[in-house]
Amino acid sequence: MDKKIRVRFAPSPTGYLHVGGARSALFNYLFSRHHNGTFILRIEDTDRSRFVENAMKEIFESMKWLGLNWDEGPEVNGDYGPYEQSKRLDLYKKYAEKLLESGNAYRCFCSPQRLAELRTEQEKNKQNIGYDRHCLTLSEDQVAEKLKKGDPHVIRFKIPHGRIVSFEDSIRGRIEYKSEVLDDLVLLKADGFPTYHMANVIDDHLMEISHVLRGDEWIASTPRHILIYEAFGWEPPEFAHLPVILAPDGKKLSKRKGAASVMDYKQNGFLPEALFNYLALLGWSPGDDREKMSLEEMVKSFSLKQVSAKASVFDEKKLEWMNGLYMAERSALSLADIVVPEWKKKQWINSERSTHDQYLLDVIELMKVRSKRTTDLVENSVYFFKDPQTYEEKAARKYFKDNAAELLKEIYTELEQLQVFDKDHLEKLYHDFAQKSEISFGKIIHPARLAVSGVSFGPGLFELLSILGKEVVLRRIKTTVSFIERNRT
């Protein structure tokens, strides 16, 4: 490989970062890292009507959260800037004029209305749709006169006919188009802004992009881009068109079907490294059975050859599974940054409480392995902060019957006398009690769990009791005993 690898992710600031876009960015990132290349972020803000105020900020934030750090682009800059197309307008104008001079482009004064009429007419007659080159036949004088009058106009690219335009897609192989099926696209809009097609070609060339990895909705535009490169006398980059990500119903992903934006996933309790890993596996495979992989492994194994051409369905269940693996692996301290603020929001703990608080870390340590999402961990930990208000109904019917209250009372007395309230001593106490009273272990531990937590599942009972501490445990058992007695018929 003699050429430097430079790739770019080029979103337009029209909203949040969609997971499909994130995945494209991720593949670009992996590809650049694999080849020791450069990952560039470029903002394609050439449509003033669709500009959304905070979109750029949100896109940056999403990318950083996922760990998609760019080497060149907004905020970090670089030698090929500016990296926002709206700041490169004079550049595009200059190049459009070059195309005008070389005869590869022409001015078009057709009104939007005429274009719309043309289109409906073509649709009605089942003709191929496209610009009819009405203004190509304008004489120089006519053009000069219209220019003098200040008539609004665009600059169109003149597609050479009778050609077969082909390119080698790194994922799909050779793709060919007859040039006459392409119509004369607009390069420069009447407002002086370039269209995507022109800005994209000029920037990719000027920024020395070696590989364009983008969504497959661009396949049909690629032959036009190739022709533009040709008109400039430039060599086009390599192309690879990435498949889309779909919702389970086979349609586009949207907020209604779970989530669509990267930040939604953060909100819904997913870890960035889990989303990253899952997204990498959507459409790409290392070629073997590995699934959970470190970033280094992914970088090392990444290859466009192993990228599928097929659209893939986003499976939140599998993401959840993977997130669970990463949750278990995370340190309690790192999870505390995510989870503790949520507990504060719920006012389960004091807002002054530190994320280094040992009690909180113990809770996280105990709960992280049985949580799929950080939001599960947050929710399922209530009883570490608040006495249970109710008891799981089904479990209560099962465990709070017969002589449960009496047994709880007896154990209460024993617990009261226990000097060292830790896991081992508690375990011994319960064992001894079971033996002494000749009852099964299950008879006393299940009611105990339900009494102190309100639910029938969770960490090991003795860890639970020791973390909660003697005072809390005794209080809760006492409450439970009166609950049972009150509800007796």
Next chain:
RNA sequence: GGUCCGUUCGUCUAGUGGUCAGGACUCAAGAUUUUCAUUCUUGCAACAGGGGUUCGAUUCCCCUACGGACUACCA
């Protein structure tokens, strides 16, 4: 309508001109665990259809069907 892209278990995918078509998620059953989760074992489940080429096609070619993209002074 035109052009282009795609099609292996429900989902993500591996794979090869000859394989019992492999793994993962989900689901089900079981083992372990004081519960839950983890872990482990087992099970269910796929080459869209039709033609070729070939001794042999899931694999190569063509057609059909289905899905999708593009066909803007949007990207």
